Amino acid sequence: MDGLGTITWWGFxxxxxxxxxxxxxxxxxxxxxxxDTSDVVNILLVGAGDVRHILKTIANRxxxxxxxxxxxxxxxxxxxxxxxxxxxxxxxxxxxxMGLQEKSELFLELYGNVLIREQTMQYVQNKAKEFIKMVxxxxxxxxxLPLFDLSQLKFKERDxxxxxxxxxxxxxxxxxxxxxxxxxxxxxxxxxxxVRMNVFDWDYNMGLVERGxxxxxxxxxxxxxxxxxxxxxxxxxxxxxxxxxxSARVFDxxxxxxxxxxxxxxxxxxxxxxxGIESEExxxxxxxxxxYTKTAEDVSQFNMQAMLxxxxxxxxxxxxxxxESKQSTSVKLTQxxxxxxxxxxxxxKEKMELSSQHDLPYEAIxxxxxxxxxxxxxxxxxxxxxxxxxxxxxxVVYFSNSMVHQLTPDVSRIFAKQCTLILETAQxxxxxxxxxxxxxxxxxxxxxxxxxxxxxxxxxxxSKSFTRHLYKGSE
Numbered sequence: 001m002d003g004l005g006t007i008t009w010w011g012f013x014x015x016x017x018x019x020x021x022x023x024x025x026x027x028x029x030x031x032x033x034x035x036d037t038s039d040v041v042n043i044l045l046v047g048a049g050d051v052r053h054i055l056k057t058i059a060n061r062x063x064x065x066x067x068x069x070x071x072x073x074x075x076x077x078x079x080x081x082x083x084x085x086x087x088x089x090x091x092x093x094x095x096x097x098m099g100l101q102e103k104s105e106l107f108l109e110l111y112g113n114v115l116i117r118e119q120t121m122q123y124v125q126n127k128a129k130e131f132i133k134m135v136x137x138x139x140x141x142x143x144x145l146p147l148f149d150l151s152q153l154k155f156k157e158r159d160x161x162x163x164x165x166x167x168x169x170x171x172x173x174x175x176x177x178x179x180x181x182x183x184x185x186x187x188x189x190x191x192x193x194x195v196r197m198n199v200f201d202w203d204y205n206m207g208l209v210e211r212g213x214x215x216x217x218x219x220x221x222x223x224x225x226x227x228x229x230x231x232x233x234x235x236x237x238x239x240x241x242x243x244x245x246x247s248a249r250v251f252d253x254x255x256x257x258x259x260x261x262x263x264x265x266x267x268x269x270x271x272x273x274x275x276g277i278e279s280e281e282x283x284x285x286x287x288x289x290x291x292y293t294k295t296a297e298d299v300s301q302f303n304m305q306a307m308l309x310x311x312x313x314x315x316x317x318x319x320x321x322x323x324e325s326k327q328s329t330s331v332k333l334t335q336x337x338x339x340x341x342x343x344x345x346x347x348x349k350e351k352m353e354l355s356s357q358h359d360l361p362y363e364a365i366x367x368x369x370x371x372x373x374x375x376x377x378x379x380x381x382x383x384x385x386x387x388x389x390x391x392x393x394x395x396v397v398y399f400s401n402s403m404v405h406q407l408t409p410d411v412s413r414i415f416a417k418q419c420t421l422i423l424e425t426a427q428x429x430x431x432x433x434x435x436x437x438x439x440x441x442x443x444x445x446x447x448x449x450x451x452x453x454x455x456x457x458x459x460x461x462x463s464k465s466f467t468r469h470l471y472k473g474s475e
């Protein structure tokens with residue numbers, strides 16, 4: 001499906017906490033609940049596409065019984081590992097170095113925008129130097145970012161990662177992402193390109209709204225579809241290509257293969273689904289005259305601030321209460337003018353501060369008893385199921401809808417007793433019709449059954465983004 005692209009830069013389902021039984025992700029009698037004495041939980045993520053599940057699980061870990069959390073990640077492209085490292089680096093910036101609001105905005109800007117601010121790309125280029133050292137020196141990685149374990153990757157895969165970071169750092173590399181985005185639109189829409197705003201309106205109403213994502217504002221969705229920019233929190237200029245969204249794609253031309261660098265990700269669904277349609281803060285979904293008072297951008301920003309706050313402090317985030325001013329309209333207008341000037345000054349100040357921070361050595365927020373291991377690319381049955389150390393190893397296993405084809409009976413060898421299997425549905429694959437989504441659900445349920453898993457329920461609030469299964473195979 002051309003609109004969804006060939007690489008999953010962001011997920012097509014909301015973020016979940018893999019230890020959260022209250023949210024319906026785990027049953028009362030899963031392996032985690034059965035083994036109350038267990039101090040370790042092993043989680044496998046196959047094709048998640050980003051760090052949303054990792055970040056939420058780590059941020060919420062203090063809400064649960066203390067356990068060591070081992071997360072193993074398998075993706076279809078090494079560019080996704082590179083992005084995971086970058087986004088978690090932003091998330092783990094210490095509070096005295098980068099404030100909560102600035103950090104959440106920086107994260108979302110890199111996460112969902114094809115065009116970013118110049119100082120944001122400077123941040124990426126600076127961190128790329130650190131990342132090159134990390135992938136070439138395990139000791140340096142353990143010192144600077146001990147959350148990650150790259151030891152399972154092949155040497156050529158680590159070399160490829162190094163090449164990705166060098167590309168980010170290379171100022172001579174030109175990436176005309178706006179042209180790439182427009183060409184993708186033209187290819188996808190064909191004769192409908194000139195009436196694309198009407199097409200976006202149809203996709204919004206018959207796609208997102210129909211499937212439970214109506215908190216996404218039509219204007220913000222149309223703007224993202226047209227430009228590729230999902231998040232704009234500041235008055236700054238978003239005109240610098242986000243090189244972290246560049247990847248190569250191989251084309252066949254007259255019997256010869258040619259590689260082409262470009263933007264090959266989603267241009268249909270949007271990055272709002274993963275972080276902007278569900279939240280613990282229900283006030284974000286209030287309506288006035290049957291219209292939401294907040295947008296998916298607002299929800300995404302709150303969710304990011306909440307996760308980053310809890311990640312740093314171990315305490316739940318409370319939304320600041322804004323007091324209504326009782327001053328006269330004229331005074332308010334004066335204040336607004338002053339606030340605009342102050343915001344402009346703060347933007348320049350922030351740019352200078354962010355630039356000055358480039359020279360400071362990176363220090364991550366310490367995360368105890370959590371490890372994220374990147375697995376080699378390729379079939380799970382080869383580098384997991386075939387190895388004795390992974391037999392009956394994983395307590396929770398997650399498959400995205402793009403990687404669920406790897407769920408075979410052979411893979412069930414790695415499932416622990418009463419392992420929880422979570423499968424992403426095709427709920428937000430907008431190019432798939434309702435009948436096809438239902439057929440996909442039947443097929444994945446059958447695949448889970450063939451692997452010894454019993455279907456329990458469909459979860460994910462109103463969005464029905466996941467199906468949950470319990471491993472009932474041989475002990």
